[in-house]
Amino acid sequence: MTTTHTVPGTLLATTGITKRYGSLTAVDDVDLAVGRGIVGVLGPNGAGKTTLLRILATVLAPDRGSLSLLGLDPASPAARTEVRRRLGYLPQSPRLYTGFTPLEMVDYVAILKEHTDTARRRREAASVLEAVGLGDRMHKRIRTLSGGMQQRVALAAALVGTPDLLVLDEPATGLDPEQRIALRSVLAETAARGCVVLSTHNTAEVAALCQQVLVMDRGRICWSGTPAELAGEAEGRVWESDAEEPTALRSWLTGPGTRRHVGTPPAGAALAVPTVDDGYLLVTRLAR
Amino acid sequence: MSGVLVQAALPTARAVRWRPGLALTGVLLVAVVLGRAADRSVDAVLVVAAAGLAATVVAGLQDPAADLLAAVPVSVMRRRVLRLALVGAPALATWWLLDSLSTTTSSGPGPLLALTATGVAVAVWAPTRRAVLVGASTPVVLFALHRVLPTGTASDVVGRWLTDPWWVLAIATLLCVAGRRR
Numbered sequence A: 001m002t003t004t005h006t007v008p009g010t011l012l013a014t015t016g017i018t019k020r021y022g023s024l025t026a027v028d029d030v031d032l033a034v035g036r037g038i039v040g041v042l043g044p045n046g047a048g049k050t051t052l053l054r055i056l057a058t059v060l061a062p063d064r065g066s067l068s069l070l071g072l073d074p075a076s077p078a079a080r081t082e083v084r085r086r087l088g089y090l091p092q093s094p095r096l097y098t099g100f101t102p103l104e105m106v107d108y109v110a111i112l113k114e115h116t117d118t119a120r121r122r123r124e125a126a127s128v129l130e131a132v133g134l135g136d137r138m139h140k141r142i143r144t145l146s147g148g149m150q151q152r153v154a155l156a157a158a159l160v161g162t163p164d165l166l167v168l169d170e171p172a173t174g175l176d177p178e179q180r181i182a183l184r185s186v187l188a189e190t191a192a193r194g195c196v197v198l199s200t201h202n203t204a205e206v207a208a209l210c211q212q213v214l215v216m217d218r219g220r221i222c223w224s225g226t227p228a229e230l231a232g233e234a235e236g237r238v239w240e241s242d243a244e245e246p247t248a249l250r251s252w253l254t255g256p257g258t259r260r261h262v263g264t265p266p267a268g269a270a271l272a273v274p275t276v277d278d279g280y281l282l283v284t285r286l287a288r
Numbered sequence B: 001m002s003g004v005l006v007q008a009a010l011p012t013a014r015a016v017r018w019r020p021g022l023a024l025t026g027v028l029l030v031a032v033v034l035g036r037a038a039d040r041s042v043d044a045v046l047v048v049a050a051a052g053l054a055a056t057v058v059a060g061l062q063d064p065a066a067d068l069l070a071a072v073p074v075s076v077m078r079r080r081v082l083r084l085a086l087v088g089a090p091a092l093a094t095w096w097l098l099d100s101l102s103t104t105t106s107s108g109p110g111p112l113l114a115l116t117a118t119g120v121a122v123a124v125w126a127p128t129r130r131a132v133l134v135g136a137s138t139p140v141v142l143f144a145l146h147r148v149l150p151t152g153t154a155s156d157v158v159g160r161w162l163t164d165p166w167w168v169l170a171i172a173t174l175l176c177v178a179g180r181r182r
Helices: A049-056 A077-085 A102-112 A118-131 A147-159 A177-193 A203-209 A227-232 A276-287 B002-015 B019-037 B043-059 B076-101 B110-125 B128-148 B153-158 B165-178
Strands: A012-021 A024-034 A037-042 A064-069 A087-090 A165-169 A195-199 A212-217 A220-225 A238-241 A248-253 A259-263
Touching (some): A024 A049, A024 A220, A037 A049, A049 A195, A102 A118, A102 A147, A102 B002, A147 A165, A177 A203, A203 A276, A212 A276, A220 A227, B043 B076, B043 B110, B110 B128, B110 B165
Parallel strands (some): A037 A195, A037 A212, A165 A195
Antiparallel strands (some): A012 A024, A212 A220, A238 A259
């Protein structure tokens, strides 16, 4: 089995990974080093987030560059299998066997994660379903569950086997606010012992959950840091007024009826406290 | 690993869509019984059965939860072999049942196996998203082309699954093995 040498504490590292689909470069020369905790990947549609997460989940092999997951190089089949034993993966918009119950679905995934002790496996499947708030629905057919509940079944399938590395592509899709808060606790537990990488469009989710944020655009990581640092990027560059502002990179009408602007404020502008949203907008606009 | 596949067999069988295969089996049985009752040859039904059952077996590779299962330690190839075994065994049994009900001398299960292996090979090498659909269509397309094309070289080549099924089976199996990492 191939092991790779990375900085101690690093659970996930990439060097120059690139993935192309024909003439489109979906992931372009990405370098990463991530330890324990939760990493959020932000970016506009088509930025390459899903492709990057598929590479990190060993589903796709990069065309170029090297990858180390949990200290192993997944390019080797034996190492890839070993990584997968310790990996949980939630793809974007996953489909399930709708004739199964949540318990049967999660149990099936656990079998394929090579958990062969039936009694223990069933207990763990029930336990992760409890953790995602489906304890009372685990014996209902999946086809009778709402979209949000089906998303939680898929999340439970990713969580089964207490993975050290959890790769989640838009895990909060279809979840209501209460379920989102429950999701945060579940992910925080996993992050206490390993690494969680999640992609999202929801900057509030990132601010609440993540220790590290990566902003992707056109296949590249154009910014990385903490959520506070991302908000800090917009320090002194967010203001509010009643009128359109020609110097603004981006403006929008807020609920109370004033306009919020991100860009270079004019003299005497009423500066506002920046949010992760503002920082993200600024970073992605400046990257273009 | 074999223990994992044994434990996975029952839920995998439950995840397979059996209705198309059962419907096809019913239609084929009726056709053979009616043919026999009318004292007519059912050779054509057996050829149709080979193409239809092969398409059904290849279609059994379709896994709706493939994305969710993409990063489990049991590889997609092993999961496909399990599905083929689960769907292929009843298909072969159906073919033998139809064969035993017919009164003509059979050419054996070669055409069924050759078409199935060809469909699987196409599914292995076709672009991922439509791979199983293209693979499952292959036996039907080969059957239709063999019936439609005028006698000649093209028809001979397309009809190899009927005239030289074991060679076709061997070549298709090699292609499957060569594409096992895809």
